[in-house]
Amino acid sequence: MKINKSIVILTQTNPLDKVSWSGIHFQMYRSLSETFEVVGVAGPINQWIVKPFGIINKITRFFFNKGYNHKNSIAVSYILSKIFQKRLKGKKYDYILAPAASSEIAFLNTKIPIIYYTDSSFGQLNEYYESFSNLFRFSAKESNYIEQKALLNATYIAYPSEWAKKYVQDNYQLNAIPMVIPMGANIDDDQIEYVPKKIHKDEEINLLFLGVDWFRKGGDKVFETFLLLSELYNVNLTVCGCIPPVTHPKMKVIPFLNKNDVSQMKSFTSLFQKTHLLFLPSKAECFGIVFCEASAFGIPSITTNTGGIPNAVVDGENGYCLDVNATPSDYYHTIRQLIENPSQYQSLSASSRNLYLSTLNWNHWAQSIVEMIN
Helix, strand or coil, X not given: CCEEEEXXXXXXXXXXXXXXXXXXXXXXXHHHHCCEEEEEECCCCCHHHCHHHHHXXXXXXXXXXXXXXXXXXXXXXXXXXXXXXXXXXXXXCCEEEXXXXXXXXXXXXXXXCEEEECCCCHHHHCCCCHHHCCECHHHHHHHHXXXXXXXXXXXXXXXXXXXXXXXXXXHCCCCCCCEECCCCCCCCHHHCCCXXXXXXXXXXEXXXXXXXXXXXXXXXXXXXXXXXXXXXXXXXXXXXXXXXXXXXXXXXXXXXXXXXXXXXXXXXXXXXXXCCEEECCCCCCCXXXXXXXXXXXXXXXXXXXXXXXXXXXXXXXXXXXXXXXXXXXXXXXXXXXXXXXXXXHHXXXXXXXXXXXXXXXXXXXXXXXXXXXX
């Protein structure tokens, strides 16, 4: 049942685009449309308004090997606030949802309550993600200033993980108690054909690596583990989202799939239907929508315990989170244990699906947003 309230999604990109923030914005829009009476959209904006500031970062990286985080700069934030203030003028929304929009709301002058939902904060990402690392000191200070202003300007604050929530509580001033609300899969329910999974050591076993950054997502460890498993089992590895620097006769590479395209989206879902294990030992990750997607199909995930992953992959429930420094040998033994114990694999697969149905879906996310504002 919908609540008689209105909400507007404030983003630089178009929330109706299924690739905007990896499809997160679209799923937020869809789930909120089923929950709120009115859902408005304040984006997108012309990216050429802020793109010139990105040239500064490229120049400083090239000449000084130091970065300038223009996305969280005072200048960009001030420009964005003026654009969105103009778009919201005269509108009578009950709430503003600002997903990963610290720069957009830091200087936003509005009486409409702001829900700030993001997967992390600048201070936590600084020196954790490569794009937020090795910045000029003034840029890091400026970015933290924007983050702090956004947090103080928010009426409600939520994150998908305890990792992100705890950091802001320990390192920023807050006017609201942050909540933990996990995200869901970037796949519509009618596109998910769930069939209980089984595994057999004498049959084909399909591993899936799904990510745009081969090294940050641990592709090197995936390949080495794949080679070890191939000595005992008939294992196939599918890599989707990037072109790895390695090749193998039993490795299939799909550089990119556009979820806005119907046929490519069908190819994307068919990957999960054929997969036994999602293998993504990330070195850095704020949450990981892909783990929700795997769970939707009953696929256990093999990953690491870094960042916000433990809220997306509950150890022993929808996969296993190994230490971030785990070796290919460690992953080999973890995966072999599941291959050699099909009943254990089936149980893990079933609980993966159950966790998706109970928690790792966007309807649960939208209802949790409503509970938070109530």
